[in-house]
Amino acid sequence: MKVYDVVPGLEFDPEQDFAQSPAWFLDGTHSVPPWTPMFGWFWINFCRHGMQYGAEKLSLPTVKGWDWRFMNGGGYLTLLLVKTEEEKQRREVEFRKAILPFIQDYDGLWKGFVDEILGRYADLKALDLDKACNIDLLANFEETINTCRRMWEIHMYMMYGTYTAYILFENMCRELADIDDTSPDFHRLVSGFDNKVFQVDLKLWEFSERARQDGLADLFLNNNGPDLRHLLQETGNGRAFMTDFMAFMDEDGWRMQRMSEINLPTWVEDPTPALVNVQQFLQKGGGFSLSDERKKRTTERLAAEKTVMAKVPEAQRGWFEQLMRLAQKSGVFSEEHDHYLDLYTHAMMRRSTLGLGNRFVREGALNEAEDIFFLIPDEVRRAGLIPDQFDLRCIVDRRKAQWKEWHENPNPPALLKEGFDMDQAMGVLVRSNDPIALKVVVGAMPQVRPELKADLYGTCGSPGVAEGTARVIMTEDELHLVQEGDILVAASTSPSWTPIFSMIKGVVVDRGASLSHAAIVGREYGIPVVMNVFDGTAKIRSGQRIKVDANMGTVYLMND
Amino acid sequence: MATQWIYSLQELRSDHNDMVGKKCANLGEMTHMGMRVPPGFAVSVEGYELFMNQTGADAQIRQYVRKNLASLHHNVEKQVEAGRYIRRVIESKEMPEPMKADLWRHYERLCEQVDMDRMPVAVRSSGAVSMPGQMETYLNVRGRQELIEKIIKVWSSAFTTRAIAFRLEQGMAMEKAPIGVAVLKMVNARSAGVTLTVLPTNGDLSKVIVEGNWGLGESVVSGEITPDSFIVNKDNGHVASTISKKNKMVVFETGGIAFVDVPPDRQEQPCLSDIELKEIVRIAMEVENYFDAPQDMEWVLDQDLTFPENLFWVQTRPAKYSKPVADNTEYLAELMTRIFKM
Numbered sequence: 001m002k003v004y005d006v007v008p009g010l011e012f013d014p015e016q017d018f019a020q021s022p023a024w025f026l027d028g029t030h031s032v033p034p035w036t037p038m039f040g041w042f043w044i045n046f047c048r049h050g051m052q053y054g055a056e057k058l059s060l061p062t063v064k065g066w067d068w069r070f071m072n073g074g075g076y077l078t079l080l081l082v083k084t085e086e087e088k089q090r091r092e093v094e095f096r097k098a099i100l101p102f103i104q105d106y107d108g109l110w111k112g113f114v115d116e117i118l119g120r121y122a123d124l125k126a127l128d129l130d131k132a133c134n135i136d137l138l139a140n141f142e143e144t145i146n147t148c149r150r151m152w153e154i155h156m157y158m159m160y161g162t163y164t165a166y167i168l169f170e171n172m173c174r175e176l177a178d179i180d181d182t183s184p185d186f187h188r189l190v191s192g193f194d195n196k197v198f199q200v201d202l203k204l205w206e207f208s209e210r211a212r213q214d215g216l217a218d219l220f221l222n223n224n225g226p227d228l229r230h231l232l233q234e235t236g237n238g239r240a241f242m243t244d245f246m247a248f249m250d251e252d253g254w255r256m257q258r259m260s261e262i263n264l265p266t267w268v269e270d271p272t273p274a275l276v277n278v279q280q281f282l283q284k285g286g287g288f289s290l291s292d293e294r295k296k297r298t299t300e301r302l303a304a305e306k307t308v309m310a311k312v313p314e315a316q317r318g319w320f321e322q323l324m325r326l327a328q329k330s331g332v333f334s335e336e337h338d339h340y341l342d343l344y345t346h347a348m349m350r351r352s353t354l355g356l357g358n359r360f361v362r363e364g365a366l367n368e369a370e371d372i373f374f375l376i377p378d379e380v381r382r383a384g385l386i387p388d389q390f391d392l393r394c395i396v397d398r399r400k401a402q403w404k405e406w407h408e409n410p411n412p413p414a415l416l417k418e419g420f421d422m423d424q425a426m427g428v429l430v431r432s433n434d435p436i437a438l439k440v441v442v443g444a445m446p447q448v449r450p451e452l453k454a455d456l457y458g459t460c461g462s463p464g465v466a467e468g469t470a471r472v473i474m475t476e477d478e479l480h481l482v483q484e485g486d487i488l489v490a491a492s493t494s495p496s497w498t499p500i501f502s503m504i505k506g507v508v509v510d511r512g513a514s515l516s517h518a519a520i521v522g523r524e525y526g527i528p529v530v531m532n533v534f535d536g537t538a539k540i541r542s543g544q545r546i547k548v549d550a551n552m553g554t555v556y557l558m559n560d
Numbered sequence: 561m562a563t564q565w566i567y568s569l570q571e572l573r574s575d576h577n578d579m580v581g582k583k584c585a586n587l588g589e590m591t592h593m594g595m596r597v598p599p600g601f602a603v604s605v606e607g608y609e610l611f612m613n614q615t616g617a618d619a620q621i622r623q624y625v626r627k628n629l630a631s632l633h634h635n636v637e638k639q640v641e642a643g644r645y646i647r648r649v650i651e652s653k654e655m656p657e658p659m660k661a662d663l664w665r666h667y668e669r670l671c672e673q674v675d676m677d678r679m680p681v682a683v684r685s686s687g688a689v690s691m692p693g694q695m696e697t698y699l700n701v702r703g704r705q706e707l708i709e710k711i712i713k714v715w716s717s718a719f720t721t722r723a724i725a726f727r728l729e730q731g732m733a734m735e736k737a738p739i740g741v742a743v744l745k746m747v748n749a750r751s752a753g754v755t756l757t758v759l760p761t762n763g764d765l766s767k768v769i770v771e772g773n774w775g776l777g778e779s780v781v782s783g784e785i786t787p788d789s790f791i792v793n794k795d796n797g798h799v800a801s802t803i804s805k806k807n808k809m810v811v812f813e814t815g816g817i818a819f820v821d822v823p824p825d826r827q828e829q830p831c832l833s834d835i836e837l838k839e840i841v842r843i844a845m846e847v848e849n850y851f852d853a854p855q856d857m858e859w860v861l862d863q864d865l866t867f868p869e870n871l872f873w874v875q876t877r878p879a880k881y882s883k884p885v886a887d888n889t890e891y892l893a894e895l896m897t898r899i900f901k902m
Contacts, residue, residue: 061900092900096893103889168896194852298849306795319888326892433900 005070006037006376006399007044012071012415022417023425024069024076028511029492030260033475034073034406036373037399038353039262039346042148044070050152051436052080054160057153059094063434065156073403074411079432102161103322106329113154114340120147121254124348129355137356138384144352145377151345155337162333163435163515169327170514172320177311184463184551187514188304189324190331191462191523192297197335198524200252201499204274205290207245208281216241217282225276225480232275245271255343258476259494262350263373276480277499283484290502297526331520338495338517356380363387366396374399439515446532446553454554456533456540458508461519464528466506467547467558470540487548489540493518501525506548508536508555530555565607565659566666569600580604581686581740586877593850595843595873598860599673600681600744601666605688607659608715608739615653621646621735633728636721643721646734650716655708663711664704670745678703680746680812683710685717688738699776700746700812707743714741746812747872750863751831752777753787755844757794758854760881765854768792768841772831774822775809777858777874784808784819788831792841799837803830836861839868847876854879 005011017024026032035043052065064080082088101109124147127140173189174180211220214237223231232238253267253274267274281290305324312320357369365387366372372380374396383390414425429437446457471486473479476496482488487506490497494517501507501521505528509518512531522529528550530536536555540546545558572580572588579585584602591597612618624645631638655663671679683698696717698710718737727734753772758765771787773779780787786804793799809822832840840859848855856879862870 061897088900092897095900096897099893099896100889103892164896164899165892168892168899171899172895295850298852302849319891322888323892323895 004376004378007041007070008376008378010044010048010068010070012069012076014415017069017415018417021067021078022420023428024078024415025425026411026413026415027075027077028413029494031073031075032410032491034403034411035075035261036073036263036403037376038373039260039349040070040073040075041376042145042349043260044068044075046149046152047075047156048077049149050154050156053153054156054158055080057157058098058160058164059091060160060164060434061088061092061095063432066434066436071415072409072411073406076411076415079429079434079437081432099161099164102165103326106162106326110158110329110333110336113158114336117147117151117154117340117344120150121344121348124352127355129351129358132355134359134385134387137359138381141352141356141377141380141384144348147348148345151341155341158333158337160435162330163439165323165326166330166515167435167438169323172323173308176313176316176320177308179308184460185304185307187460187463187519187523188297188300189308190301190328191520192294192299192301193328193332193524194294195332195335196339197495197498198294200339201277201502202290203248203252204277204499205281205502207241207248208278211241211278211282214241220275220279220282225279226272228275228279229271245275249274254347255339255496256346256350257496259338259342259496260346262346262353263370266347266350268347273496280484280499280503284502293502293526294524297524330515331523334515334517334520335495335498335524343495353380356384360387360392365390365392367393371396371400374403439513446534449552452552452554454549454552455557456508456530456536456555458530458533458536458553458555460550460553461507461509461512461514461516461529461531462522462527463551464506464526465547465549465551466528467545468505470508470542470544470546471504472537472540472542474537481542487546489536489542489546490518491537492516493521497521501527506530506550508533508540508546508548510534510536563606563610565604565610566662567602567604569597569602572602578605578688578738579740581688581738581742583684583686583875584740584742585686586875587742587744590873590876593847595847595876596869596871597874598682598744598747598872599670600742601670602686603663603711603741603743605738605740607741608737610659611653611655611712611715612650612735614656614659617649617653618735620649622733624649625734632724636725639724639728640721642734643719643724646719646724647716650719651712653712655712660704660708663708667704667707667743670743674745681707682742682744682746683707683714684742684744685714686740686742687718688740699817700814711741711743715739744874747860747862747874748864749776749811749860750774750870752858752860753780753831755840755857755859756854756879756881757844757848757857758879758881759791760879763881766794768794768844770832770837770840770844772859773806773809774826774831775811775820776817777860778810778817779808779819781858790832790837792837794845797838797841801830803828806831832861833867835867836871839871843871843873851876851878854881856880 048068055063055065062082064082066077067080069076124140124144127136173186179186211217216237219231232242249268249271255267257264257273309317353372354369357372360366361369365383375392379395383392414422446459448457466487468485468487470489471482472489479500482500482503484503486504488504489508491510492512498521502525507518507522507529509531510533512518518529519531528548530548530550530553533555547556547558567580569588569591572585573592574585574589576585576588580602587597632642671677680700680702683701685696696714701707701710718739751772751774755770757768759767759769770790771780773785773787779785785806785808788804789802791800805827806822807827808819810817811820844857855876858875860872860874
């Protein structure tokens with residue numbers, strides 16, 4: 001039989017798509033390793049929709065969002081530029097009005113969206129998937145699709161608005177106070193704020209304190225992560241611990257082990273990753289206090305605010321301070337949106353699809369519940385209401401074979417039209433003035449300063465200096481290899497990596513800008529982060545001793 | 561007694577709101593932060609429930625409500641009657657002996673701690689959810705018997721007419737009251753007042769304002785006198801003070817508190833010394849940093865103790881203030897437009 005495209009209408013087609021744009025960039029942060037077909041379908045359709053929605057809703061003067069294509073499990077994207085000066089001017093007039101809600105009541109705006117989306121999740125979770133009839137089960141899936149679409153609308157509208165303010169603040173800091181986003185003082189200005197992700201980390205840390213008090217420390221320290229959940233059930237204290245821990249999971253554990261995929265369990269299904277975080281906190285010993293670290297950041301921020309405000313001419317301080325308060329929301333938003341939006345929605349997608357998967361298995365349409373990740377919604381609908389009448393296994397077999405192939409042949413970092421090179425492509429991104437391109441995707445280019453005699457040059461994501469053993473980590477699966485005091489070297493990091501930031505002394509990432517995950521979290525944990533070194537993961541070996549000086553944006557390899 | 565229903569403030573943090581109510585949880589958080597709060601303890605919501613259950617008051621109320629439920633909806637007179645009835649039921653009950661023993665043990669411990677027999681305490685309600693009423697506070701409560709009586713009174717105060725209407729609207733069980741009680745040593749106040757780490761009228765975050773009067777803080781909070789006012793610049797500590805003529809103050813007397821005249825020679829004297837003011841401002845700024853939000857705080861200076869041990873804090877909460885006029889909004893929108901032209 002004929003297998004459909006994975007993302008009908010949005011599969012990469014060189015002939016058509018190069019005519020539209022000469023350069024398509026792989027989203028390496030989210031689509032390496034390659035997506036399952038189900039997840040790819042959701043992401044390509046709705047991340048794309050969200051970016052265009054956000055840019056339209058705000059009427060961004062120069063861009064209309066991004067276009068996406070799917071190719072062999074990878075997501076490729078390109079900018080959609082506003083074509084004429086006349087249209088830019090028209091959009092500018094609208095933009096000036098559309099951005100006002102962000103300036104007037106940022107917190108209210110964000111809280112409204114959080115409440116809206118949490119309400120949708122609550123509705124989805126209200127259905128008992130095992131007992132539901134086929135009609136309700138399919139309806140739950142359709143509503144999950146709608147929720148994902150809405151999530152991406154909120155996500156990108158908020159992200160465009162928030163980062164626009166951040167970029168203005170950065171420009172004004174440069175103009176009025178002579179600092180930019182590669183300077184340590186700038187980073188101190190935007191850290192030391194509470195956010196939901198940090199609160200979850202804090203709870204994990206509190207659980208580690210409790211484990212110590214309840215005599216469970218040895219159990220945690222002498223066993224492997226995957227065994228913990230079972231071993232804890234064997235003692236009275238352990239059971240009491242797990243009861244409270246699972247209650248906490250049910251509240252805050254609706255997140256995926258992998259940032260952008262649904263084929264691994266959520267923390268609610270399998271709390272092992274969260275228990276390993278508790279274990280890692282225990283390894284740090286009793287003296288460490290996560291909340292004290294936070295207070296330090298806050299104190300440093302207040303000092304930096306004073307320094308910077310003093311440099312700003314008195315007459316400008318009123319609006320400058322208001323802008324600073326607004327820009328300071330960026331870090332909080334960057335972390336919180338992962339928790340409330342991406343990770344939570346993905347957990348809902350996994351929940352709903354597995355519900356259907358189990359039903360399909362029961363009625364003979366599939367062999368394994370997880371095989372549903374190799375279908376796309378149209379195929380799910382084919383068997384949705386009466387799965388006992390259909391056999392979807394042949395589609396799964398073909399797709400699985402394809403998926404395995406995708407893993408063996410990594411996707412190229414960019415698809416470029418003949419005669420067009422990477423430098424030209426980057427130039428287009430920078431000239432677009434697209435806030436997401438500038439602050440998340442591209443970032444500032446490192447300055448090579450031979451007098452510093454460094455081995456690698458990058459930019460400052462979070463200030464500080466550190467020396468230690470390098471640990472090169474390419475995927476989430478390798479996170480357990482990280483040791484206390486290591487310096488993490490990665491292509492980039494994502495929210496599921498956050499807890500290890502309390503163990504490590506520094507970070508080197510190949511790519512990233514001042515609002516990418518590694519920078520924000522590095523600042524909150526007060527460890528140096530050097531970004532945009534481009535070939536850190538290629539040049540640094542695990543176990544090698546390295547020194548990072550984020551203030552100067554340099555990395556030194558101590559021995560070869 | 562098996563169930564713990566009394567907690568020392570050291571045991572409490574702000575996330576114990578549901579267990580002991582907001583005021584107690586807040587005092588616990590303040591203690592945890594190292595702020596000096598008057599010695600005391602908290603009676604949990606569980607304490608209220610034990611009392612209601614063991615005395616049979618809850619069954620009696622349920623029965624009454626079952627019989628009258630139909631007529632209670634939208635009938636204010638019936639609600640007034642229900643409130644009276646329920647309060648009477650609660651106040652007529654004797655506290656069970658084991659609970660008395662628990663309570664007295666904590667009270668005696670408190671008396672020993674400050675080395676004073678029949679120490680006067682303030683008994684304040686500590687609601688876990690925002691409900692109308694529930695504002696009951698009894699000051700200068702002395703001795704075991706009166707303590708029990710006033711705690712029961714705080715519990716029964718959760719049944720004002722408005723609170724009953726609220727339960728009906730919310731579909732909440734009539735005999736339930738998520739209410740804790742704070743029992744705190746009465747500070748023998750020389751002066752007391754409030755501190756805000758923002759100017760409430762214009763939202764100026766660079767200043768701290770301290771207002772105080774002789775005696776207990778009630779005179780400042782109630783707004784019946786013009787207190788002394790000190791506006792302190794957070795950056796350089798510069799003080800702008802306005803010393804008012806303070807002719808009345810609140811003191812505690814047998815069985816409660818009273819408004820009395822301030823002795824003439826003290827009326828125009830500042831109610832705070834320079835070092836006391838400095839210490840109040842220093843702590844207020846620390847607390848503001850800790851919560852990362854402007855605070856509205858209440859303090860008391862004890863006349864029996866010496867500086868700095870004489871400074872006690874009884875409240876800190878996020879300050880309400882008018883935000884600076886947003887006339888920069890349009891300008892910022894204009895600036896944001898420009899970044900797309902670079």
